[in-house]
Amino acid sequence: MRYSASRSGAALLLALPLLAGAVPLSGMNIPIPAGTTIPLNRRASFLLDDGSVNIPALARHLNFAAAKFQRGFNAFERNTGAAHPLAFLEDLFGLARRGAGGVALADQGEMLWTGKIALGTPPQEFTMDFDTGSSDLFVPAAGCGGSAGCGGRAEYDAGKSTSGRDLGRNFTLRYGDGSTVKGKQYAESVAIAGLSAANQTIGAADTYSAGFTSGMDGLVGLGFKSISVYNAPPLLDTLVAQGAVDAPVFGFKLAQEGSELFIGGTNKTLYAGEPTYVDVTHEGYWQVEMDQLAVNGTQAVGKTAAIIDSGTTLLVGNEQDVANFYKNVTGAKPVDGQQGLWSVPCDAVPQVSLTFGGKKVDIRPETFTLGPVSMGSSDCLAGIASTTSMCASFWIIGDVFMQNVYTIFDKGESRVGFADLA
Incomplete structure (x- = not known):
């Protein structure tokens, strides 16, 4: 509605x-x-x-x-x-x-x-x-x-x-x-x-x-x-x-x-240019279509459903999609004893981007990693995790993404907007 x-x-x-x-x-x-x-x-x-x-x-x-x-x-x-x-x-x-x-x-x-x-x-x-x-x-x-x-x-x-x-x-x-x-x-x-x-x-x-x-x-x-x-x-x-x-x-x-x-609107002092909007595909969650997820310039995941969720920290997808992503990341490996969590070298964080409505949003390295997996480790916990039971390509888009863009939620037009931070 x-x-x-x-x-x-x-x-x-x-x-x-x-x-x-x-x-x-x-x-x-x-x-x-x-x-x-x-x-x-x-x-x-x-x-x-x-x-x-x-x-x-x-x-x-x-x-x-x-x-x-x-x-x-x-x-x-x-x-x-x-x-x-x-x-x-x-x-x-x-x-x-x-x-x-x-x-x-x-x-x-x-x-x-x-x-x-x-x-x-x-x-x-x-x-x-x-x-x-x-x-x-x-x-x-x-x-x-x-x-x-x-x-x-x-x-x-x-x-x-x-x-x-x-x-x-x-x-x-x-x-x-x-x-x-x-x-x-x-x-x-x-x-x-x-x-x-x-x-x-x-x-x-x-x-x-x-x-x-x-x-x-x-x-x-x-x-x-x-x-x-x-x-x-x-x-x-x-x-x-x-x-x-x-x-x-x-x-x-x-x-x-x-x-x-x-x-009640948007704070235009916090973003630059005009927002790019994508329609909510099914009202309930803020569910939209993601064009692609890319790593180091290579598409890892194509067009898929995504929910924009300020209450989740990571980006979360199914096992196959996440495996496709990390196979393009040198040094990436699963975290021991924690199914679904991955690490990347702290000194070689990949360039990650998500695209919605044709707008590419780059994820800054400092927001993609959460910190070392253990004290003194050279491996950092990565901002993308997999699940064991999602049967289709579907993503939860959390704060790892939202820290890199001004995000607009418009119930009146049933859409989500993304704008460059000022």
């Missing part, structure tokens, strides 16, 4: 304090903003104190990503009555179940791009991961601190909010290692960078099991409603429907410094 949102209004970059958004915009005689910025912080990376990659933590991250996609496929069929065209991909990431046991959870630093939101009246503040690969919003509930995975996280107390309403529905998010996030659904006000959404469906989790180790309080899904576990409009849809933003568009810049999510 395409929106018919107005594109009028002068460009306006809001720099309002977060809590100013606790006041609803509806009914106020003020211009509708063309967009607003949410600064993002890079919380951590997959590196240990010795500078090497925490490979078990990376495997766990991919495990969570795998379960997220399977949940979305299931929700799509439940919400629409039809199977998602990629739903035959049971157990997406075979590598996810390997090396995940016995990990010191407190030491697992994951690469997350987080920003602030507030829930309720008066506002309760949370640090959130913004994820284009899912569509629901959830945070810990009051009392969740007794659950193994909730320690140190901010908690939502519905009893202290005058705007919250219990919807009488529960939710459960299951992950591939058996861990869960579960709790109740509420309708609640959400404030984000000076914008306000009323009666947004949120999840308040009374259980974050020990496997949920991501270093943030909760998650904001930015996908389409058809993959919502709640079968409810995602936050962006609510903001648009209530007139809080001018257009159902958002843009990401991910970088070591100056990362941001721009909601």
Whole structure:
């Protein structure tokens, strides 16, 4: 479904304090903003104190990503009555179940791009991961601190909010290692960078099991409603429907410094030239067609389906496609004991590019590798991993790619745009 949102209004970059958004915009005689910025912080990376990659933590991250996609496929069929065209991909990431046991959870630093939101009246503040690969919003509930995975996280107390309403529905998010996030659904006000959404469906989790180790309080899904576990409009849809933003568009810049999510349009100061757009081929995920994946100027993978996912770190494909890629890389080899993960020489990182809609995006060497596979190793963990159970050519395009381009997600026109960073 395409929106018919107005594109009028002068460009306006809001720099309002977060809590100013606790006041609803509806009914106020003020211009509708063309967009607003949410600064993002890079919380951590997959590196240990010795500078090497925490490979078990990376495997766990991919495990969570795998379960997220399977949940979305299931929700799509439940919400629409039809199977998602990629739903035959049971157990997406075979590598996810390997090396995940016995990990010191407190030491697992994951690469997350987080920003602030507030829930309720008066506002309760949370640090959130913004994820284009899912569509629901959830945070810990009051009392969740007794659950193994909730320690140190901010908690939502519905009893202290005058705007919250219990919807009488529960939710459960299951992950591939058996861990869960579960709790109740509420309708609640959400404030984000000076914008306000009323009666947004949120999840308040009374259980974050020990496997949920991501270093943030909760998650904001930015996908389409058809993959919502709640079968409810995602936050962006609510903001648009209530007139809080001018257009159902958002843009990401991910970088070591100056990362941001721009909601309601794009931040044109962060990119150069005109974006190249590609159509979403099937609404649910941000699924588009990738023209090719190339290494050192040679095509390794041809035209294929791809999902652009800010919530996954690596580029992930099936075993055959990934093997075709690495056979063109001198010194590439599988990581011992970690099926699907590969390394490349730290001093000879290949030139990798992805092409969408005829636009070639080069992956900088410093974003393609995550770090040495072990302390003192001359081999670095590479940014492309394979799966054991994907039966067709299909790719998850994560942050390894997104750090090299300004990415635009346009629900109104059902398309994704890519522009050179300024």
